[in-house]
Amino acid sequence: MVDTLDSMTSHQTTQTMKPATAAKKLGVYLEATPAEFQEGVVSRAELNALQTDPPEWLQELRRNGPHPRPVVASKLGVSIAGLARGGVTEPLTTEQIDALKQESPEWLQKERATQADVRKEAARIKERDAARAAQADRD
Numbered sequence: 001m002v003d004t005l006d007s008m009t010s011h012q013t014t015q016t017m018k019p020a021t022a023a024k025k026l027g028v029y030l031e032a033t034p035a036e037f038q039e040g041v042v043s044r045a046e047l048n049a050l051q052t053d054p055p056e057w058l059q060e061l062r063r064n065g066p067h068p069r070p071v072v073a074s075k076l077g078v079s080i081a082g083l084a085r086g087g088v089t090e091p092l093t094t095e096q097i098d099a100l101k102q103e104s105p106e107w108l109q110k111e112r113a114t115q116a117d118v119r120k121e122a123a124r125i126k127e128r129d130a131a132r133a134a135q136a137d138r139d
Contacts, residue, residue: 016041026050028061029068029091066091076100079118082111 022042023030030038034057042050050058065071072092073080083089086107092100100108 015044017044017047018042022047022050024068026058027068027071028058029066032061032066032091033057063094065093065095065097067094067097072097076108076112078108078111078115082114086111 017025019033019038019040019042020030022037023033025047054062067075068091069080069083069088072088073083075094075097076083078086086105088100
């Protein structure tokens with residue numbers, strides 16, 4: 001019984017995550033990663049090592065894609081919902097993202113404006129709340 005408990009606790013000391021979770025944390029599209037990455041589990045230490053000293057495949061994916069939707073949205077300056085409204089549902093390469101920026105279709109211009117408005121409103125609310133907190137401190 002003691003042996004079983006020891007082996008159970010030793011497994012719990014190493015935190016692991018599914019490849020999809022690790023890919024999300026690394027900001028890469030899972031299906032574009034090497035098979036050994038997709039088929040295994042990733043420990044915290046392995047994730048940290050990938051972030052600190054990314055191998056060539058990870059550098060290449062980050063540089064050229066294909067990129068997952070959150071990265072595509074960020075590079076285009078729009079929300080993920082804005083991507084969907086624009087009809088972009090698949091991962092894009094850096095080249096495709098750059099081409100979209102060059103073309104600057106109407107939907108992209110509109111979504112960028114919407115995103116800018118959202119950021120302005122968030123900043124306004126943050127300033128308002130800071131002013132209220134400062135006022136409360138003075139009272």
